[in-house]
Amino acid sequence: MSDSTVTKKDTTEKTDLKSLTREELADFCSELDLQSFRGDQIYKWLYEKGVSGFEEMTNLSKDLRSRLEEIAEVNRIELVRRQESSDGTIKFLFEIKGGYHMESVLIPDFDDDGYAKRLTVCVSSQVGCVFGCSFCATGKMGHFRNLSHGEIVDQVQYLDEVAREKFDKGVTNIVYMGMGEPLHNYDAVMESTAIISDPETLNISPKRITVSTVGLTKQIKQLADERQPFNLAVSLHAADDEKRDEIMPINKSLNLENLKDALTHYFERLHKPVTFEYLLFNQFNDTPEDAEKLSTIAHWIPSKVNIIMYNNVEGVELKRAQESRLDQFLSILTDNDVTATVRRSRGEDIDAGCGQLAVKEGEKGKSIAD
Numbered sequence: 001m002s003d004s005t006v007t008k009k010d011t012t013e014k015t016d017l018k019s020l021t022r023e024e025l026a027d028f029c030s031e032l033d034l035q036s037f038r039g040d041q042i043y044k045w046l047y048e049k050g051v052s053g054f055e056e057m058t059n060l061s062k063d064l065r066s067r068l069e070e071i072a073e074v075n076r077i078e079l080v081r082r083q084e085s086s087d088g089t090i091k092f093l094f095e096i097k098g099g100y101h102m103e104s105v106l107i108p109d110f111d112d113d114g115y116a117k118r119l120t121v122c123v124s125s126q127v128g129c130v131f132g133c134s135f136c137a138t139g140k141m142g143h144f145r146n147l148s149h150g151e152i153v154d155q156v157q158y159l160d161e162v163a164r165e166k167f168d169k170g171v172t173n174i175v176y177m178g179m180g181e182p183l184h185n186y187d188a189v190m191e192s193t194a195i196i197s198d199p200e201t202l203n204i205s206p207k208r209i210t211v212s213t214v215g216l217t218k219q220i221k222q223l224a225d226e227r228q229p230f231n232l233a234v235s236l237h238a239a240d241d242e243k244r245d246e247i248m249p250i251n252k253s254l255n256l257e258n259l260k261d262a263l264t265h266y267f268e269r270l271h272k273p274v275t276f277e278y279l280l281f282n283q284f285n286d287t288p289e290d291a292e293k294l295s296t297i298a299h300w301i302p303s304k305v306n307i308i309m310y311n312n313v314e315g316v317e318l319k320r321a322q323e324s325r326l327d328q329f330l331s332i333l334t335d336n337d338v339t340a341t342v343r344r345s346r347g348e349d350i351d352a353g354c355g356q357l358a359v360k361e362g363e364k365g366k367s368i369a370d
């Protein structure tokens, strides 16, 4: 795709208010000689009320609204398609500035009475991804651009509205496991978690926010040094360097020894356990030997292991493991005192597995500006 194509719709020079941090918004207002509380007022309109234009900011004077209209804009992600799975999972395809497409998923967990006890939103942080993991549909797209923090918060706001309408309850949990590697878009992801957990906006506790990473060690250490309060999940998916090199190219430059070092630093600073995500692939990483190696890794620092039954992706050789191999694998982890849970992939009929949101070959063209 040529540069002229990717920037086709980026012709405006107006300031995108949702790409500014709260402090930058305050600076923007002070440059316009506005009183200091105006920045806070606009912040609340953007993130507490989720407005999509200045006309809705009714506590700003008409004059100020028209002035802002001339020099700034409020972008909102736009729904392109919505697909609902038979298990209640809903996948949303959004268009963002520049004509790019990205996806988010709303995953309800129901109690025995059919009431949604937990509503998890899986958000994207980038359009595409540079890391090219062999099992991942997003990795096959290449990388187009990072999302702004506003575009990440928009996903949560949009799905929160849907959740309230459909399930009578707002979103309860956020996982950064959609398209992209969250720690490769560090600043926007950090800003978005701060906004989402802000009591003045969506007020979702950091304890209910999980950011995943393929193992970017510098950024893991940075999270620790900044004392970021949310949960960290590490996409491990193989328990030795040889197999991990095969399916996750990042491992060739940041191997398991590097990861161990970063996670040790993380735990020493934050005293917080991490979750190891482990997609179980048939006859690849599901042997007793793999389970033993995974047990060793799980004891590097306090952690739990989340075994994920893979949503098969078209064109990917690795396939979901058999149930019998899962049982054997789990019992070895348990015998080794590893806390392990199994996550069944959700929304398989709509290709909605988080971290492997399917961008089918035939749909690629729709995922970029045309």
Ligand code: SF4
Binding pocket: 129, 130, 131, 132, 133, 136, 137, 138, 139, 140, 178, 179, 180, 181, 214, 355
């Ligand atoms: S699994 Fe994550 S890091 Fe790997 S290619 Fe997919 S989106 Fe990127």
